[in-house]
Amino acid sequence: MSKIILITGGSSGIGKSVGEFLTAKGFQIYGTSRNPEKYTNSKFPLVALDVANVATIKSAVSEVIEKSGRLDILINNAGAGITGPIEEIPDAEIKRNFETNFFGPLNVIKEVLPHMRQQQSGLIINVTSIAGYMGLPFRGVYSASKGALELITEAYRMELKPFNIEMTNVAPGDFATNIAAGRYHAPVNDKSPYKTSYGNTLALMNSHVDSGQDPKIMAEAILRVINTQKPKAHYKVGEFMQKFSIVLKRILPDKVYERLLMNHYKL
Structure with a gap:
């Protein structure tokens, strides 16, 4: 019997x-999207879910359980990038990023756990980031949100x-995806004391994704x-x-590692 994966x-x-990939391997896949109707060519069914909206999480999990009768594996993949000098990123954007990258996955986990407990089996894979293992310049909020998910998984x-x-974490490095287009970029402000350093680092980060x-x-x-x-x-x-x-x-040593990062980002 093929495993059911969300x-x-x-x-x-x-x-x-x-x-x-997993569909081709014989698994029964359900994906999620905030607007599944936009993706008519998807090779697997998409259900409506916004990780920042608990009501949609409950509805999506219920739909999968109703259609399949069970849920074997959750892959918590939805996430959002964010860049900018921490001093200049609006609080609302920082909170929104944590809602997507940290609280959202936790709420999906809370919704699937009763079903997995009833089955007495289940696997939850949290997609985090190598950036979550270190505080990266001008990606500090992203590093913090992904690092928080890494740590809470250890306890969970x-x-x-x-x-x-x-439950486990899978932390990717740079892959050729559209994350750069979808992430929040604090603007490179001409009057900002970070104009040059942030501008150069942002260009470098985007090139890493493009060549991922x-x-x-x-x-x-x-x-x-x-x-x-x-x-x-x-x-x-x-x-x-x-x-x-x-x-x-x-x-x-901390200072040596910090210098390596600063040299890498040409700071």
């Missing part, structure tokens, strides 16, 4: 690639052990996690240096 943010980017895993429900890896690599990694009986807490998927940067942070 992927938030399944209409584009990593979510779409993962959904198409232990709480769920008695129910035979597994094929999202299929992320899909293959998620399939390996699905096929692992007892997943680890953390998986990293990306180019060698992106993953190695996490190792360097563990072993290098």
Whole structure:
């Protein structure tokens, strides 16, 4: 019997690639989108869900359970980028980013857990980011929201052990997706003291996404996690240096690591 998988943010980017890949492997996939009617060519069904709206989360999960009778795997993929000098990003945008990247996934988890507990089985995969392992300049809010999801997963895993429900993080590096077009960019203000440093860093970040890896690599990694009986807490998927940067942070003195990051971003 094929497993039933719900992927938030399944209409584009990593979510779409993962959904198409897993569909081809025989899984029954439901993706989500805030406006599923826009994606008539989707290779798997899309249900309406906005992670910032609890009512739509409840409705979407109920729809999947009603149609399939169960839910085996949740892939918490929906997320949003945000860039800018922390001092200059409006509070409302910071809160909106946390609603999407942190509170949204938590609310989807809360909605699926009763069903998985009743089944006495389930797997939850939170798509985080390698950026969540370090505070990156002009991506500090994004790093913080993804890092928060990484950490809370560590705690959640232990709480769920008695129910035979597994939870893990899969942290991607830079992949060739449309995240740069959809992220919130604080404007590069001519009068800002950060004009030059932020402008240069923003151009570098966008180039990283444009030259990023094929999202299929992320899909293959998620399939390996699905096929692992007892997943680890953390998986990293990306180019060698992106993953190695996490190792360097563990072993290098703080100031040395900070200097490496500043040199990388030409600050």
